[in-house]
Amino acid sequence: MRFGMIGAGGMARVHASVLNNIPGAEVVAFADPQMPPAGRELAQQLGADILTSPEELLARSDIDAVVVAVPTDLHCDLVVQAARAGKHVMCEKPLARTVEQGERMLQEVEKAGVKLAVGHVVRYFPEYAAANASVARGDVGVPGVIRATRGGAFPARPGGWFGDFARSGGVVLDVMIHELDWLIWTFGAVERVYARGLLNAGLPNKDMAMAVLRFRSGAIGYVEATWARPSGFYTSFEIAGSGGLLRSNNQNTGTLQFSLFPNPDGTPRPAPRGAYLHDEPYTVQMRDIVRWFKGGPEPRTSAADGLEALKLALAIIESIGTGKAISFAS
Amino acid sequence: MSEQTIRVGIASFAHLHAMSYAHAVNQLEGATLTGIWDEDPERGQKYAAQFNTTFYSDLDSLLDAIDTVIVASANVDHKPLVLAAAAKKVPVLCEKPLATTPADAREMIEACAKAGVQLGTAFPVRYSDAVRKLRDAVQSGALGQTLMIRGTNRGTYPGGWFGQREKSGGGAVMDHTVHVADIVGWIWECDFAEVYAEAATRFHDTEVDDCGMLLATLANGVTLSLDPSWSRPNQSFPTWGDVTLEVTGTDGVASIDVFNQNNELFNNQTVRAQWQNWGDNLDYLMIKDWVEAIRDGKPAPISGEDGLRAVLLVEAAYRSVESHQPEKVG
Ligand SMILES: NC(=O)c1ccc[n+]([C@@H]2O[C@H](COP(=O)([O-])OP(=O)(O)OC[C@H]3O[C@@H](n4cnc5c(N)ncnc54)[C@H](O)[C@@H]3O)[C@@H](O)[C@H]2O)c1
Numbered sequence: 001m002r003f004g005m006i007g008a009g010g011m012a013r014v015h016a017s018v019l020n021n022i023p024g025a026e027v028v029a030f031a032d033p034q035m036p037p038a039g040r041e042l043a044q045q046l047g048a049d050i051l052t053s054p055e056e057l058l059a060r061s062d063i064d065a066v067v068v069a070v071p072t073d074l075h076c077d078l079v080v081q082a083a084r085a086g087k088h089v090m091c092e093k094p095l096a097r098t099v100e101q102g103e104r105m106l107q108e109v110e111k112a113g114v115k116l117a118v119g120h121v122v123r124y125f126p127e128y129a130a131a132n133a134s135v136a137r138g139d140v141g142v143p144g145v146i147r148a149t150r151g152g153a154f155p156a157r158p159g160g161w162f163g164d165f166a167r168s169g170g171v172v173l174d175v176m177i178h179e180l181d182w183l184i185w186t187f188g189a190v191e192r193v194y195a196r197g198l199l200n201a202g203l204p205n206k207d208m209a210m211a212v213l214r215f216r217s218g219a220i221g222y223v224e225a226t227w228a229r230p231s232g233f234y235t236s237f238e239i240a241g242s243g244g245l246l247r248s249n250n251q252n253t254g255t256l257q258f259s260l261f262p263n264p265d266g267t268p269r270p271a272p273r274g275a276y277l278h279d280e281p282y283t284v285q286m287r288d289i290v291r292w293f294k295g296g297p298e299p300r301t302s303a304a305d306g307l308e309a310l311k312l313a314l315a316i317i318e319s320i321g322t323g324k325a326i327s328f329a330s
Numbered sequence: 331m332s333e334q335t336i337r338v339g340i341a342s343f344a345h346l347h348a349m350s351y352a353h354a355v356n357q358l359e360g361a362t363l364t365g366i367w368d369e370d371p372e373r374g375q376k377y378a379a380q381f382n383t384t385f386y387s388d389l390d391s392l393l394d395a396i397d398t399v400i401v402a403s404a405n406v407d408h409k410p411l412v413l414a415a416a417a418k419k420v421p422v423l424c425e426k427p428l429a430t431t432p433a434d435a436r437e438m439i440e441a442c443a444k445a446g447v448q449l450g451t452a453f454p455v456r457y458s459d460a461v462r463k464l465r466d467a468v469q470s471g472a473l474g475q476t477l478m479i480r481g482t483n484r485g486t487y488p489g490g491w492f493g494q495r496e497k498s499g500g501g502a503v504m505d506h507t508v509h510v511a512d513i514v515g516w517i518w519e520c521d522f523a524e525v526y527a528e529a530a531t532r533f534h535d536t537e538v539d540d541c542g543m544l545l546a547t548l549a550n551g552v553t554l555s556l557d558p559s560w561s562r563p564n565q566s567f568p569t570w571g572d573v574t575l576e577v578t579g580t581d582g583v584a585s586i587d588v589f590n591q592n593n594e595l596f597n598n599q600t601v602r603a604q605w606q607n608w609g610d611n612l613d614y615l616m617i618k619d620w621v622e623a624i625r626d627g628k629p630a631p632i633s634g635e636d637g638l639r640a641v642l643l644v645e646a647a648y649r650s651v652e653s654h655q656p657e658k659v660g
Contacts, residue, residue, distance in 0.1 A: 144532025145541045145559045149480075192654060194526040196545050196553040198477055208478050208578055210555040212528055212543045220528045220543050222557060228477060228578045240484075240541070240561030242533050325526060325655050 001025050001290060004063040004087070006054045006078050008032035008039025009157065011092050011119075012069035018286045019067075020046055025290050031057035036158060054078055058085040065293050068092065071161040072168050076101035083112040088293045090286070092119045094177045095306035097169055099314060102307045109303070117289045117299055118306035120181040124281040124288075127248040129300075131239060132186045134246055141243025143187055143219045148179040151226030152233035154205045162227075163205050170199055171207035172320070173313050176225035179237075180316075181301065181309040183223065189216045189308075194325035195316040198228070211316045216330070336621045337364040339396040341389065341411045342403035343377045344369070344491060345425050347452070347613065351400050352381040354617035361621045367392045369407070393418040398624045400452075400617075401425055404497040405504065409434045412449065416441040423450040423620050423630075427508045427644060428637025430499025432660075435641045439634040450620055450630035451637030453512040454612035455573050457619070460586040464575065465517040473579030476518065479554045481510035485571030487560040493536035501538030503529050503647050506558030508640035509573055511546075512632070515639045520548045522639070526656040527647035533560065544647050546659075568594065569605040 003019050005012045008030045016027045029049040032039055043050045051057050057066070058081055065088035068078045076096045082089045089109065095118050096102040109116040122128050135143060151171065154162065161167045168174050172195075184190065190213050197209030208228045213221030226234075238247035256275035263269050288299035315326045338355045340348050343366065355363045365384040368374030378385035386392035393399060393414065398421045401411045408424050415422040422442065428451050429435035442449035455461060467473060483506040491497035498504060515521065529542035541559035548554065562571050573588040592605035619631045646659040 142532065144530065145543070145557065145561045147557060192528075194545060194656065196478075196547065201477070203477070203580070206477070206580070210478060210480070210545055210553060212526060212545050212555075214528050218530055219532065220530055220541055220559075222543050222555060224480060224555065226478075226578060229583050240533070240559065240563075243563070245561065245563050245567060323656060327654070 001064050001293060002028045002062055004028060004057045004060070004066045005030040005048075006057065006066050006068045006082070007070040008035055008043065009069060012067060013039060013042050014282055015067045015069060015090070015286060016042060016046060016048070018283050019290075021283065022287055022290055024294070028063060029057050029060070034158065054081065058082055058087065063087060065089065072173065073097045073166065076105055079105045079116065080108045083109045083114050083116070086112060086114060088115045090117045090119065090289050093121075093181070093306065093309075094169065094173050094313065095303065095310050097167070097173070099307070099311055102310050106303055106307060115293055116303040117292065118301055118303050119285065120178065120301040120306060120309065121281050121285050122178045122182045123185060123300040124285040126277065126281070127253070128182050128237070131237065131246055131248065132182070135186050135239060139244060140239050140241030140246050143217070143239055143241045145220050145222075145240045146183065146187060146237070147222045148183065148237040149224040150175055150179055150235045151208070151224070152229050153231050154207070154227040156205065165199065169313070169317065170209075171225045171227045172197065172199075172209045172317050175227065176209060176211070176223055176316065177309050177313045179223045179225070180312045181305060183213070183221060184308055184312065185305070187215050187217060187219055187221070190214070190221075190312055190328060191216045191330070192325055192327045193312065193315055193319055195319040197320040199317065199320050209316065209320060211319070334360075334625055336361045336398060336625050337396045338362065338621065339364055339386075339392045339399045340366050341392070341399050341401045341415075342368050342407065343373055344404045344407070345402040347425060348377070348400070348402035350613040351402060351617055352377065354611070354614040355621075356381060357614060358618055358621060360625065364396045365392045369403070389414055390418065393420050396420060398423065398621070404491045405430050405499045406497055409438055412438045413441050416445040416447060419445045419447055421448040421450075421624050421630075423452055424637065425452050426512075426637065427504060427641055428634060429641055430504065432638060432642050432645050435634070435638040439638060442634060448623065448630040449634035451512075451632050451634060452616065453509060453632050453636065454616040455509045455513055455588060456516060456632060457610070457612045457615035458586075458588045459610060460588055461513050461517070464577070464584055464586050467584060468517050468577065468579075472581070473577060473584055474581030476552050476577060476579045478578045479514060479552060480576040481514065481554055482557040482572055482574045483507075483510050484557055484559050484561050486562045486564045486567060487534045487536070487540060493534070493538055495538050498538060500644065500648060501529070501531070501536065502540050502558050502560045503527065503542040503544070503651070504538075504644055506560070507544060507556060507644050507647060510554075510556050510558075510575065511640040511643045512636060513575065514548070514554055515636065518548060518550060518552065520550045520552075522643045522646070522659040523547050523549045524656050524658055525643060525646045525650055527650040529648070529651045539651075542647070542651070546643060566602045568603040569607070
């Protein structure tokens, strides 16, 4: 299966490297109007064509599927164009910037008879996948209170689009939506939400949000996302139920830590790469997607799931803006 | 004056913190545990024997014999016991929450003021070195301007009268909102303006809420998320619970976990792993400070007004639980 990459930014490069290691998949072209140097370098390394226009890429008949990894406000246009060109699409999360866009994308792929996968990769992170299975098995009994946090430093990127709320939707749509998808997957639909955040605090390159959820099941949820840390990347969750407690915190789960003497000239010695997993989550996710595009079973997240998470994220943003709790009709 | 031995009484052992307070008084130089009154004479006699002191079946006789009284009854009995102490002009340190309603708390504050005696609220967490150092850091501006705060005071289910509404006045939200509310109010020297809350009964067979989630706004605009749930599994969790705070400021993030100084014990005789805390005895530090204030005729280190601030938040939280919208505090 021959893939075209729409976008050559951070995530496009992750997915291209992953695809390159999946048997039966190859990356044949990158299209990015502002082709970043690192994208050019990777394209050359993979022997892929370097294009500036996504239209040109989509017009090529030797490309079966595309990865759309561009700023969030452009997801809809490019996914719709790709569908009309008859390509299967893997689109990064969030599905879209607005509900209307998301609904349009689902309609267009249906009409074109192509497949649309959405990159809610948290379902492929082993601690979150295991927790989902654990809850389904009843390890914690009936879930009562669920907490989840995620975040770190603000993602400074060329063009600064993450800091432009109209483009990225801020930390809620970009970061918190990871948890929201996992929460809906694991605990079912949400009935009510109330949130507070720094959206309108006038802080450039900083955002943070805290939301209280009430699930239809009656369980209470708390979700937090931040772009207000100086550095690092932090995730945690805990699920308290009638029969037990399950929790995970990425700060306590390291398997390899270094403490190094400085170089002979006194300069700090850079830490070697840490250990993680043999099959990291982006690889497992993409393997599932490629298999689905080739006629196999659906991956863990559907485009409709992506739309549900999007609706919840936008309700949280609305609550932050209005100061009111938002209830969903059943 | 400073040579004087302070005679301390304890009114009711309904709350098991009374044990810890009695230990503290017995450890202190310059204080003596003169006697115990308890509405349950059997329990009173038992603890009087255990702590080597006298059981008083008549409250007024105890109050006549002491310089200060510690009230450690069920929540709804705080008010009559504090009013009885005020009537006898005995300074009183009251277990938290100060009262189950703001009106009761105000009546207690007024009665003590009129009698010219100190009224204190038992908030031992203020004596944590981590909390004090965080306060210094926040007040010196080391974190810049505070943006958002995450707090938890999760615990196991205390059972007994805590689960009986007519004794407790409420459940987890009543019991576990106040510690974090107090340290936040103290560190930022600020009252609460508004709160949204969810509460539910998810873990235990009890008539009160055993879990909840608050998103409160301080008068300075800062958001506090607060998890007061009794969500630690009683049979298997390695300790009673936690008090944590994570502060995100414009210049960085600070986190505290007040009870994280533990040795972990795994023992084949017990099902659960055990965290043996080796941190400071906060109850002892609080009782010591209280006794010194009484001896030196100084104001209560942690006042009735401080207690009221937390009660106001609890009362508004329960209103929000009913209205499904944020509610003004006070
Ligand atoms: N799943 C995850 O873990 C994860 C992590 C980060 C970002 N994301 C998502 O991935 C998407 C991309 O984020 P990123 O971090 O790669 O951003 P990025 O800024 O690193 O890359 C975006 C790239 O898109 C290019 N681009 C802009 N307009 C284009 C167009 N019309 N056609 C082709 N390319 C165009 C830009 O020039 C840039 O190189 C976002 O939706 C983001 O939310 C997902």
